[in-house]
Amino acid sequence: MSVDPQSGSPVDRFRRLRRTEALRRLVRETRLSPEELVYPLFVVGGQGVRNAIPSMPGQSQLSLDQLPAEAAELRALGIPAVLLFGIPSTKDEQGSGAYAADGIVQQAVRALKQADPDLLVITDVCLCEYTSHGHCGVVKDGEVDNDATLPLLTRTALSQAQAGADMVAPSAMMDGQVAAIRQALDEGGSPHTPIMAYAAKYASAFYGPFREAAESAPQFGDRRGYQMDPPNAREALREIEADIAEGADIVMVKPALAYLDVLARARERFDLPLAAYNVSGEYAMIKAAAANGWLDERRVTLEVLTAIKRAGADIIITYHAKEAARWLQSPS
Numbered sequence: 016m017s018v019d020p021q022s023g024s025p026v027d028r029f030r031r032l033r034r035t036e037a038l039r040r041l042v043r044e045t046r047l048s049p050e051e052l053v054y055p056l057f058v059v060g061g062q063g064v065r066n067a068i069p070s071m072p073g074q075s076q077l078s079l080d081q082l083p084a085e086a087a088e089l090r091a092l093g094i095p096a097v098l099l100f101g102i103p104s105t106k107d108e109q110g111s112g113a114y115a116a117d118g119i120v121q122q123a124v125r126a127l128k129q130a131d132p133d134l135l136v137i138t139d140v141c142l143c144e145y146t147s148h149g150h151c152g153v154v155k156d157g158e159v160d161n162d163a164t165l166p167l168l169t170r171t172a173l174s175q176a177q178a179g180a181d182m183v184a185p186s187a188m189m190d191g192q193v194a195a196i197r198q199a200l201d202e203g204g205s206p207h208t209p210i211m212a213y214a215a216k217y218a219s220a221f222y223g224p225f226r227e228a229a230e231s232a233p234q235f236g237d238r239r240g241y242q243m244d245p246p247n248a249r250e251a252l253r254e255i256e257a258d259i260a261e262g263a264d265i266v267m268v269k270p271a272l273a274y275l276d277v278l279a280r281a282r283e284r285f286d287l288p289l290a291a292y293n294v295s296g297e298y299a300m301i302k303a304a305a306a307n308g309w310l311d312e313r314r315v316t317l318e319v320l321t322a323i324k325r326a327g328a329d330i331i332i333t334y335h336a337k338e339a340a341r342w343l344q345s346p347s
């Protein structure tokens with residue numbers, strides 16, 4: 016009963032705990048911290064390069080020499096981890112730049128670990144930035160061949176681990192990729208390297224700005240033949256279950272904001288650490304609205320990140336990581 020029938024006045028006075036900021040803080044159910052954020056980095060060749068990415072204001076492609084300063088900034092902000100994407104100088108049909116010992120990501124791993132051994136360096140394991148056709152695997156007869164792609168993904172993961180990556184994150188959405196990579200790491204001398212699986216990765220239009228950042232737009236067709244269909248949620252749970260069975264240490268839902276229901280269902284069903292990727296389009300929407308003066312950028316950003324955590328994410332991969340960390344250090 017929420018209203019006293021005699022007096023007609025409310026019994027539940029929810030507003031008692033909302034009166035002051037100190038009270039609200041005390042009873043807050045979800046708290047955001049820089050420690051759970053992962054910052055994505057785009058690495059390119061060259062010297063002294065900081066190529067601003069127009070559709071992702073504040074984000075840039077960085078050359079290797081820029082990485083030590085980046086690592087120092089992240090450390091000062093309390094952000095423990097980066098997720099690396101590489102833009103190679105040349106691309107080919109087989110995406111060989113992804114698994115070259117001196118590939119751009121392998122070099123970036125070494126540079127970052129040298130600059131700050133405590134920084135967690137996570138590497139994206141996929142081929143789309145490295146293939147001339149822009150797909151995430153080997154193309155045969157106009158389609159991405161699942162099983163022909165697996166050996167290239169395992170080579171990529173192993174080469175990244177050998178370069179010093181702390182964790183590998185397969186994102187190609189090939190069936191069996193986690194099992195194949197786990198086996199390759201175990202047999203290749205990296206049994207302690209964890210796998211963060213892009214388990215439920217949707218074929219989302221929210222990736223638009225990323226393709227500009229990573230120069231990885233498919234040259235023909237799209238990725239709907241391997242990434243998940245956005246209307247499906249039960250299938251996401253099956254994908255996650257399969258990746259756990261294959262040996263994933265952390266599972267991910269991507270994108271985040273339009274898939275909070277999937278995150279919440281995954282949180283209820285599975286006990287593994289759960290990551291959410293707050294993707295480029297989600298970032299770009301806030302930046303564009305803020306630039307027009309239509310939204311309070313700080314409040315909206317923190318509200319979105321808090322919602323992702325409230326839905327169940329333990330780890331949030333986000334382009335907002337630095338600004339969020341700054342805002343969290345100096346609460347308004």
Ligand SMILES: [Zn+2]
Nearest residue numbers: 141142143151
């Ligand atoms: Zn890909």
